[in-house]
Amino acid sequence: MNSVHHRTATVDGYEIFYREAGPADAPAIVLLHGYPTSSFMFRELIPLLAADYRVIAPDHLGFGHSAAPGAKEFTYTFDALAELTDGLLDRLGLDRYAVYVQDYGAPIGWRLALKHPERISAIVTQNGNGYEDGFVESFWADVWAYGADPGPATEPAVRVALSREAIRWQYLHGVPDPSLVSPDTWEHDVALVSREGNDEIQLALFRDYTGNRALYPRLHEYLRSSEVPVLAVWGRNDEIFGPEGALAFARDAEDAEVHLVDGGHFLLESHLDVVAGYMRGFLGRVLG
Numbered sequence: 448m449n450s451v452h453h454r455t456a457t458v459d460g461y462e463i464f465y466r467e468a469g470p471a472d473a474p475a476i477v478l479l480h481g482y483p484t485s486s487f488m489f490r491e492l493i494p495l496l497a498a499d500y501r502v503i504a505p506d507h508l509g510f511g512h513s514a515a516p517g518a519k520e521f522t523y524t525f526d527a528l529a530e531l532t533d534g535l536l537d538r539l540g541l542d543r544y545a546v547y548v549q550d551y552g553a554p555i556g557w558r559l560a561l562k563h564p565e566r567i568s569a570i571v572t573q574n575g576n577g578y579e580d581g582f583v584e585s586f587w588a589d590v591w592a593y594g595a596d597p598g599p600a601t602e603p604a605v606r607v608a609l610s611r612e613a614i615r616w617q618y619l620h621g622v623p624d625p626s627l628v629s630p631d632t633w634e635h636d637v638a639l640v641s642r643e644g645n646d647e648i649q650l651a652l653f654r655d656y657t658g659n660r661a662l663y664p665r666l667h668e669y670l671r672s673s674e675v676p677v678l679a680v681w682g683r684n685d686e687i688f689g690p691e692g693a694l695a696f697a698r699d700a701e702d703a704e705v706h707l708v709d710g711g712h713f714l715l716e717s718h719l720d721v722v723a724g725y726m727r728g729f730l731g732r733v734l735g
Contacts, residue, residue: 449468449469449493449494449497449498450468451466451467451468451490451493451494451497452466452467452468453466453512454466454467455512455513456535456538456539458531458534458535458538459530459531459534461508461513461514461516461521461531462513462514463505463506463508463513463514463531463535464486464505464506464511464512464513465486465503465504465505465506465535466486466489466490466493466502466503466504466505467501467502467503467504467539468493468494468496468497468501468502469496469497469498469499469500469501469502470501471501472501473499473500473501474499474500474501474543474544474545474568474730474734474735475500475501475502475503475541475543475544475545476496476500476501476502476503476544476545476546476547476571476730477503477504477505477532477536477541477544477545477546477547477556478492478493478502478503478504478546478547478552479504479505479507479532479546479547479548479549479551479552479553479555479556480504480506480507480510480511480549480550480551480552481549481550481551481552481553481574481575482550482551482649482652483510483608483609483614483617483636483637483639483640483649484510484511484632484635484636484713485506485507485510485511485512485513485636485639486504486505486506486511487511487632487635488549488632488713488715488716489504489715491715491719492715492719492722492723495719495723495727496723496726496727496730499727499730499731500730500734503536503539503541503544505532505535507528507531507532507551507555508521508523508527508528508531509521509523509645509648509649509652510639511639515642515644515645515648517644517647517648518644518647518648518650518651519647522651523648523651523652523655524651524652524655524658525551525554525555525558525652525655525656525658525659526558528551528555529554529555529558529559529562532555532559533559533562533563536559541566542566543566543568544566544567544568545567545568545569545570545571545730545734546559546560546567546569546570546571547571547572547573547726548570548571548572548573548575549572549573549574549575549713550574550575550687550688550712551652552575553572553575553576553577553659554656554659554662556570556575557577557659557662557666558662560666560669560675561662561665561666561669564669564673564675567673567675568675568676568733568734569675569676569677569678569729569730569733569734570675570676570677570678570700571677571678571679571680571726571729571730572677572678572679572680572681572693572696573679573680573681573682573714573715573722574681574682574685574687574688574692574693574712574713574714575688576688576692577663577666577667577692577695577696578663578667578691578692578695578696578698579660579663580689580691580692580694580695581688581689581690581691581692581693581695582688582689582692583685583686583687583688583689585686586686586687587687589601589604589605590605590653590656590657591657592604593605593653593654594653594654594655594656594657594658595657597650597654602650605650605653606646606650608649608653609640609641609646609649611633611637614633614636614637614640615633617633617687617712617713618632618633618711618712618713618716619711620684620685620686620711620712621682621683621684621685621686621710621711621712622684622710622711622716622717623709623710623717624717627716627717628713628716628717629716632713632716667698667699668699670696670699670700671699671700671701674700674701675700676700676702676704676729676732676733677696677700677703677704678703678704678705678706678725678726678729679693679694679696679703679704679705679706680693680705680706680708680714680721680722680725680726681693681705681706681707681708681714682708682709682710682711682712682713682714682718683707683708683709683710684709684710684711685711685712686711686712687712688712690707693705693706693707694707704725704729706725708721708722
């Protein structure tokens with residue numbers, strides 16, 4: 448078993464927690480988590496990659512073990528989270544790395560790629576959207592309404608996403624055998640989201656999410672012009688980001704490798720070995 452180190456670094460005055468494993472001189476892969484979790488979602492994937500890769504998995508500001516200044520002290524946007532991640536990777540001396548993006552990790556990863564296209568060696572997207580195609584309207588309608596007109600009329604519908612029931616649903620929906628998913632996952636996330644003031648942090652990011660869509664044309668041009676290798680491994684039963692979001696990458700990424708797996712949004716919880724197998728094969732081919 449490869450040892451996983453649990454570390455913090457100060458970036459722009461904020462403590463950012465990250466997990467690190469693998470040889471310091473090996474090709475690097477950065478794992479970027481989604482909502483409402485943290486690098487905890489990669490706890491079992493990291494050791495499976497660390498024999499051959501240097502693996503870095505940060506907690507975004509406001510998530511996990513990273514600092515969580517209040518929404519009045521820090522302006523929570525995806526631009527800001529990406530800048531902090533970029534600062535952390537600079538601190539760690541990473542000038543070339545692959546990214547694994549999931550959910551919120553995707554818009555953060557896209558910003559890193561657009562800012563530093565020369566640094567990205569490969570992209571793995573696991574239910575991390577980059578196209579309008581992937582949005583499941585029944586889930587996103589309330590988010591779009593809140594982003595367009597935040598206030599008492601639209602906020603209650605998105606506050607539901609902070610509840611234990613909604614977070615549990617994110618882990619279990621679309622999973623053929625829910626007994627494979629540990630309750631530790633959603634209870635861990637519920638405890639952190641329920642911290643005093645964290646609701647306002649999450650609401651700020653809900654409001655900002657619609658701005659990620661404006662990046663998509665630039666992302667698509669980057670995929671075409673850079674010819675960066677792309678693996679999309681996707682829970683095809685996801686009712687947040689549907690399988691169309693995975694298939695869309697083949698439009699712009701040359702020779703994109705796409706796999707639709709019989710699982711849900713948090714695919715690592717039910718299909719860890721499947722995802723790790725696809726990743727190891729893909730990274731072995733494109734990184735050498």
